[in-house]
Amino acid sequence: xxxxxxxxxxxxxxxxxxxxxxxxxxxxxxxxxxxxxxxxxxxxxxxxxxxxxxxxxxxxxxxxxxxxxxxxxxxxxxxxxxxxxxxxxxxxxxxxxxxxxxxxxxxxxxxxxxxxxxxxxxxxxxxxxxxxxxxxxxxxxxxxxxxxxxxxxxxxxxxxxxxxxxxxxxxxxxxxxxxxxxxxxxxxxxxxxxxxxxxxxxxxxxxxxxxxxxxxxxxxxxxxxxxxxxxxxxxxxxxxxxxxxxxxxxxxxxxxxxxxxxxxxxxxxxxxxxxxxxxxxxxxxxxxxxxxxxxxxxxxxxxxxxxxxxxxxxxxxxxxxxxxxxxxxxxxxxxxxxxxxxxxxxxxxxxxxxxxxxxxxxxxxxxxxxxxxxxxxxxxxxxxxxxxxxxxxxxxxxxxxxxxxxxxxxxxxxxxxxxxxxxxxxxxxxxxxxxxxxxxxxxxxxx
Amino acid sequence: xxxxxxxxxxxxxxxxxxxxxxxxxxxxxxxxxxxxxxxxxxxxxxxxxxxxxxxxxxxxxxxxxxxxxxxxxxxxxxxxxxxxxxxxxxxxxxxxxxxxxxxxxxxxxxxxxxxxxxxxxxxxxxxxxxxxxxxxxxxxxxxxxxxxxxxxxxxxxxxxxxxxxxxxxxxxxxxxxxxxxxxxxxxxxxxxxxxxxxxxxxxxxxxxxxxxxxxxxxxxxxxxxxxxxxxxxxxxxxxxxxxxxxxxxxxxxxxxxxxxxxxxxxxxxxxxxxxxxxxxxxxxxxxxxxxxxxxxxxxxxxxxxxxxxxxxxxxxxxxxxxxxxxxxxxxxxxxxxxxxxxxxxxxxxxxxxxxxxxxxxxxxxxxxxxxxxxxxxxxxxxxxxxxxxxxxxxxxxxxxxxxxxxxxxxxxxxxxxxxxxxxxxxxxxxxxxxxxxxxxxxxxxxx
Numbered sequence: 001x002x003x004x005x006x007x008x009x010x011x012x013x014x015x016x017x018x019x020x021x022x023x024x025x026x027x028x029x030x031x032x033x034x035x036x037x038x039x040x041x042x043x044x045x046x047x048x049x050x051x052x053x054x055x056x057x058x059x060x061x062x063x064x065x066x067x068x069x070x071x072x073x074x075x076x077x078x079x080x081x082x083x084x085x086x087x088x089x090x091x092x093x094x095x096x097x098x099x100x101x102x103x104x105x106x107x108x109x110x111x112x113x114x115x116x117x118x119x120x121x122x123x124x125x126x127x128x129x130x131x132x133x134x135x136x137x138x139x140x141x142x143x144x145x146x147x148x149x150x151x152x153x154x155x156x157x158x159x160x161x162x163x164x165x166x167x168x169x170x171x172x173x174x175x176x177x178x179x180x181x182x183x184x185x186x187x188x189x190x191x192x193x194x195x196x197x198x199x200x201x202x203x204x205x206x207x208x209x210x211x212x213x214x215x216x217x218x219x220x221x222x223x224x225x226x227x228x229x230x231x232x233x234x235x236x237x238x239x240x241x242x243x244x245x246x247x248x249x250x251x252x253x254x255x256x257x258x259x260x261x262x263x264x265x266x267x268x269x270x271x272x273x274x275x276x277x278x279x280x281x282x283x284x285x286x287x288x289x290x291x292x293x294x295x296x297x298x299x300x301x302x303x304x305x306x307x308x309x310x311x312x313x314x315x316x317x318x319x320x321x322x323x324x325x326x327x328x329x330x331x332x333x334x335x336x337x338x339x340x341x342x343x344x345x346x347x348x349x350x351x352x353x354x355x356x357x358x359x360x361x362x363x364x365x366x367x368x369x370x371x372x373x374x375x376x377x378x379x380x381x382x383x384x385x386x387x388x389x390x391x392x393x394x395x396x397x398x399x400x401x402x403x404x405x406x407x408x409x410x411x412x413x414x415x416x417x418x419x420x421x422x423x424x425x426x427x428x429x430x431x432x433x434x435x436x437x438x439x440x441x442x443x444x445x446x447x
Numbered sequence: 448x449x450x451x452x453x454x455x456x457x458x459x460x461x462x463x464x465x466x467x468x469x470x471x472x473x474x475x476x477x478x479x480x481x482x483x484x485x486x487x488x489x490x491x492x493x494x495x496x497x498x499x500x501x502x503x504x505x506x507x508x509x510x511x512x513x514x515x516x517x518x519x520x521x522x523x524x525x526x527x528x529x530x531x532x533x534x535x536x537x538x539x540x541x542x543x544x545x546x547x548x549x550x551x552x553x554x555x556x557x558x559x560x561x562x563x564x565x566x567x568x569x570x571x572x573x574x575x576x577x578x579x580x581x582x583x584x585x586x587x588x589x590x591x592x593x594x595x596x597x598x599x600x601x602x603x604x605x606x607x608x609x610x611x612x613x614x615x616x617x618x619x620x621x622x623x624x625x626x627x628x629x630x631x632x633x634x635x636x637x638x639x640x641x642x643x644x645x646x647x648x649x650x651x652x653x654x655x656x657x658x659x660x661x662x663x664x665x666x667x668x669x670x671x672x673x674x675x676x677x678x679x680x681x682x683x684x685x686x687x688x689x690x691x692x693x694x695x696x697x698x699x700x701x702x703x704x705x706x707x708x709x710x711x712x713x714x715x716x717x718x719x720x721x722x723x724x725x726x727x728x729x730x731x732x733x734x735x736x737x738x739x740x741x742x743x744x745x746x747x748x749x750x751x752x753x754x755x756x757x758x759x760x761x762x763x764x765x766x767x768x769x770x771x772x773x774x775x776x777x778x779x780x781x782x783x784x785x786x787x788x789x790x791x792x793x794x795x796x797x798x799x800x801x802x803x804x805x806x807x808x809x810x811x812x813x814x815x816x817x818x819x820x821x822x823x824x825x826x827x828x829x830x831x832x833x834x835x836x837x838x839x840x841x842x843x844x845x846x847x848x849x850x851x852x853x854x855x856x857x858x859x860x861x862x863x864x865x866x867x868x869x870x871x872x873x874x875x876x877x878x879x880x881x882x883x884x885x886x887x888x889x890x891x892x893x894x
Contacts (some may be wrong), residue, residue: 173724176628
């Protein structure tokens with residue numbers, strides 16, 4: 001029986017273990033954290049995630065779509081809150097497609113339990129990866145002060161942003177790596193359900209308070225509460241580094257997020273006590289080392305959360321890797337690893353780039369009249385010519401087109417719409433046949 | 448007595464220890480390698496370095512210029528070898544200035560011995576840094592399997608490209624880091640002195656065999672031999688990955704470096720046995736952490752060797768840090784650290800950028816007729832108007848102007864000369880008064 005070691009029992013790792021188990025591998029999963037069933041799992045980390053088509057494709061590949069669907073809540077669009085508290089709603093797609101909120105801990109537990117049902121899969125906790133011999137396929141762990149060594153035919157590093165597997169690769173010559181923190185950080189504030197248990201905001205939308213340089217975001221939990229997150233620069237007049245006390249937080253909300261204050265009973269206390277966290281991106285190349293070891297998920301390409309694609313891109317890594325294994329067979333693992341790097345490094349880089357850009361779109365452009373005009377023109381073209389115009393958001397969230405191809409098409413759209421928006425009197429003429437025809441012509445000629 | 452810990456007894460570390468000792472610190476230096484006096488120091492690493500003005504300024508600051516000058520050999524220009532074996536000579540500066548070759552191991556040993564003469568400075572070997580508590584100022588080492596902990600008021604990470612000090616910083620939030628390998632690697636071949644002990648090439652020049660995509664370089668040793676280094680892409684028809692055997696190496700030299708073959712008696716054997724090495728660049732930000740710890744040298748900004756400024760930039764880090772200490776005093780160490788990061792991060796990034804560009808200039812532009820025409824025009828302007836035109840090479844090698852300011856001036860020169868070279872019949876007119884006046888006019892108007 002072929003042996004696989006998966007380092008990390010997070011979302012990508014537990015999913016990968018499950019699918020490798022289906023392929024007949026004996027899988028050992030080693031996780032550095034304690035067993036989540038004996039403690040609070042993922043505490044301190046954002047508990048809201050959204051499943052997009054890429055996530056669903058991975059769940060379908062593993063045959064577990066129905067089980068996961070049960071624990072999700074659909075969101076159909078964005079609800080924008082302006083400075084005066086006016087709200088407007090923007091659907092995610094003109095076909096009424098939804099993304100699906102899910103609790104990180106619930107999904108993780110479900111995936112681990114699914115994996116453990118296969119007797120060929122074991123999950124061991126409190127194992128810190130300390131070394132890998134890439135030639136031998138041997139992973140060394142520290143388990144409560146003792147050294148444990150295990151060998152396998154395939155090693156998957158699914159151990160997240162601070163990946164120990166990647167840390168060993170980094171010491172090899174010709175391994176490229178970047179760790180970069182963006183200038184903004186975040187602080188969470190919990191928006192509970194009302195006293196009667198009902199939600200205080202509509203559940204089927206992602207709520208955004210876009211304020212150009214910063215924003216508040218609210219994403220529904222399954223208990224009718226919302227996780228609110230302020231994303232803002234660390235420095236500057238309203239930088240997070242300046243807003244230390246509860247009083248500072250309250251003043252900030254009074255100025256910028258006034259209509260959210262009644263939703264958060266203990267805002268000052270939460271503001272003062274909840275940590276301010278930083279946001280890192282990770283890029284590396286290659287995503288494999290030697291003839292047995294690959295990185296998936298955040299270990300390869302940690303991203304900022306603004307496209308809600310971190311988990312989806314990670315599951316896609318695992319699904320693509322498994323399909324390459326199906327195509328080439330374990331006996332050609334070196335080819336699988338090389339093809340995986342070729343396919344997923346550009347995808348991972350594009351995922352990071354798309355996420356960085358969507359921060360600007362969410363906090364800034366959503367509140368911008370020109371952005372809204374552009375959206376109206378695009379939606380009209382898309383409605384009348386769905387075969388010719390698929391918006392970037394749809395390509396990212398509702399298809400499996402590689403992220404880098406989606407990004408290239410999005411950049412082509414940018415070039416086209418820059419020309420359209422530069423035409424005279426576009427504010428009045430946007431709904432005309434001539435403007436529609438101009439877009440169609442530009443679609444033919446713009447590369 | 449204030450205590451300082453310096454991690455790393457290489458060039459930057461031993462220099463820093465010496466100068467901190469002069470300022471009255473009790474300095475403990477910890478080096479992971481064995482004592483060089485009991486083994487071969489820096490074996491396998493390039494033994495040739497060049498001291499430029501920045502290096503000399505640092506040695507002057509420490510009062511050790513005269514001692515270092517004794518162990519250097521001047522080089523006044525580049526000697527270019529073309530495909531047919533024709534040689535041409537390009538001086539480094541029109542004023543006849545020289546850079547100075549020095550043996551890495553000899554310089555390192557000199558600096559360590561200078562430091563150890565101060566009874567307040569100790570150097571301990573075989574100490575691996577495993578952890579730092581930045582708040583306490585406590586560094587943990589592994590010494591032959593035992594854990595050693597030491598505290599200090601100031602901690603300097605001078606532990607090179609694979610810096611353990613930087614490794615601990617990397618785990619802190621908001622520490623940015625990039626490790627990137629260039630597509631080319633290198634292999635060294637030794638060019639010995641002739642049988643009678645005389646040099647086979649003129650000693651007072653850097654020898655270059657530029658071949659566009661790759662090059663051979665020769666730099667004099669003090670024994671009349673030369674270290675030859677082939678810098679070339681790993682992949683492609685003549686990529687280093689393809690040139691594995693001695694026969695491959697010989698064929699390669701026959702095709703591209705024919706006149707060097709008689710200089711290297713055992714070329715095939717050397718080619719087959721000497722390792723092919725990769726070239727990494729490191730960038731990070733900030734260069735300090737907490738209120739006690741700073742990075743200097745390769746630990747902060749490892750670069751490729753094509754400007755010969757790696758050591759000079761590292762010594763400049765140390766000299767600038769020491770001058771900031773002089774200016775602000777140890778009691779304002781947090782300010783010293785912040786100012787150091789402000790001044791040296793842009794300098795370190797520019798050092799890396801300049802080094803990457805000089806690879807292109809050395810292997811490519813030096814053999815390019817347009818490049819040589821440009822040099823002739825620039826030299827004329829410089830000669831007639833030395834106050835108005837200082838070439839980039841001079842700014843980098845023969846001044847202490849921050850690297851980023853030098854680079855900005857070099858980019859301004861690029862813009863000016865692109866316009867000059869684009870004028871009609873410049874090949875015939877280059878020596879005319881009109882062209883000189885055009886350059887002077889562009890110098891006034893180009894930002």
